[in-house]
Amino acid sequence: MLAAISALVWGTADYCGGRATQRGSALAVTVVSQILGLPVLVLCVVLIPGTFYASDLAWGAGAGAAGLFGIVLLYRSLSTGAMAVAAPITAITGALVPMGAGLVLERMPSWLALGGAVCAVAAIALVSLGPRRAGGRATPQVVALALASGGMFGVFFVLLAQTHDDSGMWPLVAVRATSIPLGLLLVALRRISLRLPRAIVPWVVLAGMGDIGANALYLFAAREGLLSVIAPIVALYPVSTVLLALALDKEQVRPLQIAGLGLAATALVLTAV
DSSP: OHHHHHHHHHHHHHHHHHHHHTSSOHHHHHHHHHHHTHHHHHHHHHHSOOOOOHHHHHHHHHHHHHHHHHHHHHHHHHTTSOHHHHHHHHHHHHHHHHHHHHHHHSOOOOHHHHHHHHHHHHHHHHHTOOOOOTTOOOOHHHHHHHHHHHHHHHHHHHHHHTSOTTOTTHHHHHHHHHHHHHHHHHHHHHTOOOOOOGGGHHHHHHHHHHHHHHHHHHHHHHHHSOHHHHHHHHTTTHHHHHHHHHHHSOOOOOHHHHHHHHHHHHHHHHHHO
């Protein structure tokens, strides 16, 4: 349940971020949303106290860097126009990396739970399929960027799951203490303004709050369950993004995406048994 709620919140945050990037720089929206989400992080640290471990700060810092570079690489791959190729590759890789790490580092899950994780990976691939756009081709560069992005997201999941169970939300402090300065450095190097149109500020705020909330929920889930099962369920976040786009933007959903939604439901049932 924690993993599923994390996926729901993460997908909602991604939708809000996507709405904001329609009128603002993707990198600026990412950095500003992370800054505006800091009050939620402070609240999490206060309400969920934990023991301060230096090693957990290192894990969190690594996760923060991986997450930020994953976002930058994702935007780079999507900017080519080959979204129907880049999005599924990124999503699948982001689920398979922690799933494989969990199978190696932890005990084997039940066959039903493992089957649910496999269904989740397949669902991620189908749900992430977007409309094909003219001018976007599946070049080796696009595939490489998408694989690298998904790999970074997978590393984020793995590193954050290595923290102590009693460390509270301190690992997330390290995540933001790393990702925000790195983001500001990239903004400075690319000479991008952090000024955003006032109309999109509410979307940016919601994206930032949702992202840190989803991080906290994932951290809880990873401490309670097996990474090989938790990570693929959390990686189902494109489901809520697609559903919101369908409900609010009246976007057309492809038949394969509908099949993916069905597989996602199957995955949740199998992993909950």
